[in-house]
Amino acid sequence: MLARIGLEPGDEDFYAGQLSGILEHIDRLQQLDTEDIPPTAQVVEIASRLREDEPRPCLSQEEALANAPAAVDGFFRVPSIQEET
Amino acid sequence: MTDDLTSLTIQEASRLLRLGSISSADLVTAHVERIERVDPQVKAYLRLTQQLWEKQADDADRKIRRGDAEPLAGIPIAIKDVLCVRGVETTAGSQILRGFKPPYTGTAVARLFEAGAVMLGVTNCDEFAMGSSTENSGYFPTHNPWDLDRVPGGSSGGSAAAVAAGEAIIALGTDTGGSIRQPAALCGVVGMKPTYGRVSRYGLIAFASSLDQIGPFARSVDDAALTLSLMAGYDPLDSTSSDRAAMEVLNNYGAGVKGMRLGVPREYYDVQGIEAGVKAAIDAALFILQKQGAEIVDVSLPHTDYGLAAYYIIAPAECSSNLARFDGVRYGLSEVDAPNITEEYSRTRRKGFGTEVRRRVMLGTYALSSGYYDAYYLKAQKVRTLIKRDFDAAFEKCDAIVSATSPTVAFPIGSKTQDPLSMYLCDVLTLGGNLAGLPGISVPCGTSNGLPVGLQVLGPQWGENVVFRVARAYEEASEMKAEVATPVPSPHRGEG
Numbered sequence: 001m002l003a004r005i006g007l008e009p010g011d012e013d014f015y016a017g018q019l020s021g022i023l024e025h026i027d028r029l030q031q032l033d034t035e036d037i038p039p040t041a042q043v044v045e046i047a048s049r050l051r052e053d054e055p056r057p058c059l060s061q062e063e064a065l066a067n068a069p070a071a072v073d074g075f076f077r078v079p080s081i082q083e084e085t
Numbered sequence: 086m087t088d089d090l091t092s093l094t095i096q097e098a099s100r101l102l103r104l105g106s107i108s109s110a111d112l113v114t115a116h117v118e119r120i121e122r123v124d125p126q127v128k129a130y131l132r133l134t135q136q137l138w139e140k141q142a143d144d145a146d147r148k149i150r151r152g153d154a155e156p157l158a159g160i161p162i163a164i165k166d167v168l169c170v171r172g173v174e175t176t177a178g179s180q181i182l183r184g185f186k187p188p189y190t191g192t193a194v195a196r197l198f199e200a201g202a203v204m205l206g207v208t209n210c211d212e213f214a215m216g217s218s219t220e221n222s223g224y225f226p227t228h229n230p231w232d233l234d235r236v237p238g239g240s241s242g243g244s245a246a247a248v249a250a251g252e253a254i255i256a257l258g259t260d261t262g263g264s265i266r267q268p269a270a271l272c273g274v275v276g277m278k279p280t281y282g283r284v285s286r287y288g289l290i291a292f293a294s295s296l297d298q299i300g301p302f303a304r305s306v307d308d309a310a311l312t313l314s315l316m317a318g319y320d321p322l323d324s325t326s327s328d329r330a331a332m333e334v335l336n337n338y339g340a341g342v343k344g345m346r347l348g349v350p351r352e353y354y355d356v357q358g359i360e361a362g363v364k365a366a367i368d369a370a371l372f373i374l375q376k377q378g379a380e381i382v383d384v385s386l387p388h389t390d391y392g393l394a395a396y397y398i399i400a401p402a403e404c405s406s407n408l409a410r411f412d413g414v415r416y417g418l419s420e421v422d423a424p425n426i427t428e429e430y431s432r433t434r435r436k437g438f439g440t441e442v443r444r445r446v447m448l449g450t451y452a453l454s455s456g457y458y459d460a461y462y463l464k465a466q467k468v469r470t471l472i473k474r475d476f477d478a479a480f481e482k483c484d485a486i487v488s489a490t491s492p493t494v495a496f497p498i499g500s501k502t503q504d505p506l507s508m509y510l511c512d513v514l515t516l517g518g519n520l521a522g523l524p525g526i527s528v529p530c531g532t533s534n535g536l537p538v539g540l541q542v543l544g545p546q547w548g549e550n551v552v553f554r555v556a557r558a559y560e561e562a563s564e565m566k567a568e569v570a571t572p573v574p575s576p577h578r579g580e581g
Binding site: 002003004005006007008015018019021022025026027028029030032034037038039040041042043044046048049051059063064066067068069070076077078079080081 | 184185186188189280281282295321324325326327388390391393394395397398405409412413414415416417418419421423425426427428429430431432434435438443444446447448449450451454460461463464465466467468469470471473505506509520521522546
């Protein structure tokens with residue numbers, strides 16, 4: 001559900017078998033005591049940089065929309081987020 | 086005659102170009118003819134970029150005649166299908182991006198264009214760079230030029246195969262768990278993954294952002310080093326790119342290995358599933374390095390057995406987040422006839438993503454979901470710390486780490502596709518380098534059962550020059566130059 005990927009007939013069995021095999025392998029991590037170990041999210045120490053908040057050249061509206069599956073009046077067409085009642 | 090022009094290194098080609106013996110247009114023509122002849126079997130390229138090569142070769146020839154040629158002037162290059170090139174269809178090997186033409190060129194590619202490179206085409210890869218065989222491409226599998234019934238490795242299999250088959254002099258790939266080094270090994274060419282942050286990722290279609298790096302494929306260590314030096318360095322468009330000097334990757338790299346300490350991790354040397362022929366080739370390489378004056382030292386990476394598990398949480402977690410952008414609104418495939426927005430997303434993504442990508446997105450969203458986050462994602466990030474500490478401790482005892490790149494030589498197409506875990510194990514010797522952010526290279530080191538074996542050299546962070554130094558000393562002493570394959574069907578060999 002979170003993945004927002006539809007399932008077709010047979011998908012569930014196919015993935016259930018494979019994913020449980022992978023998760024079984026992954027479960028070996030639980031053997032390690034990591035109580036006092038800090039997590040690593042960023043492996044190379046690079047200081048955060050700031051830049052001036054100034055306008056810079058960017059894509060034109062036309063370029064930005066060039067790959068859109070559907071555009072309306074210079075905007076992306078997005079699906080409606082509320083059901084019709 | 087023209088085949089003579091498709092087995093050159095950058096150095097050799099540049100010399101001929103500068104002498105005026107050939108033009109860049111000649112070099113391109115020779116490569117295009119070679120592609121027309123061998124690519125129907127190898128299938129390294131997804132698309133050719135004629136408009137681009139005509140213009141770039143013309144520019145190169147003009148500059149060469151004027152005597153102000155850039156370092157890569159006129160050199161044919163192939164680009165993996167995950168690197169955006171303005172106006173050139175770029176699809177990450179996925180049907181979901183079919184027809185996508187980026188409105189801009191990524192930094193690494195732009196820098197190589199500025200350095201004079203001539204783009205021949207876009208190379209095939211596993212969809213969103215997820216895979217170790219290029220069989221997960223949303224278009225077609227690529228074949229190993231040394232044995233067409235076998236895989237070229239992956240995910241950058243098209244780039245590796247293109248260089249191996251004489252279809253480009255250099256190529257760009259990306260490496261998230263081994264996707265440059267492993268196909269380089271399986272195709273018998275040089276492949277280099279830089280330190281995380283060495284090359285800007287701007288314009289790279291992201292897979293796992295804390296692991297991805299762009300790097301070169303080449304026929305010699307010199308060519309790989311030169312290419313890296315031209316695309317490295319700070320880019321304001323990637324906040325994780327380092328401001329260290331690009332040229333430091335070349336520091337002293339021709340100095341040889343005399344007096345260097347080369348660590349052999351016992352967990353890598355005896356890794357589960359390593360083939361006898363691969364081990365024999367590595368032993369021979371260690372012997373050569375020792376004869377050149379290197380000291381071989383025993384080191385340990387005790388958490389090696391946990392690397393794959395940590396990787397297969399972190400990489401899918403990051404991929405599930407990165408691939409959330411494929412919603413059918415701004416670009417790519419769109420299934421608009423759905424009854425509601427959720428259904429529209431679900432149908433677009435079910436149709437557009439292939440089997441492996443769907444599997445990883447599911448795994449990643451599961452590992453990140455509340456209730457499982459601590460047990461999976463946080464745990465994996467802590468294990469990542471342990472793996473990094475293993476490497477830190479090993480580099481106290483040695484200057485560089487050497488091992489096989491892949492436990493096996495190229496395997497038959499279709500032999501691992503039904504068992505994802507067996508495919509994931511292809512990267513067991515390379516993914517540690519990504520988790521720890523290290524630079525690594527694979528260089529040709531002989532054959533096993535007639536198929537190429539790769540020697541991996543890993544260095545400490547920012548130690549590209551150390552990696553190149555060991556690789557170059559080995560290349561020189563072993564005379565193990567990357568050769569150009571003549572693609573042939575499988576010669577009925579036994580399983581090695």
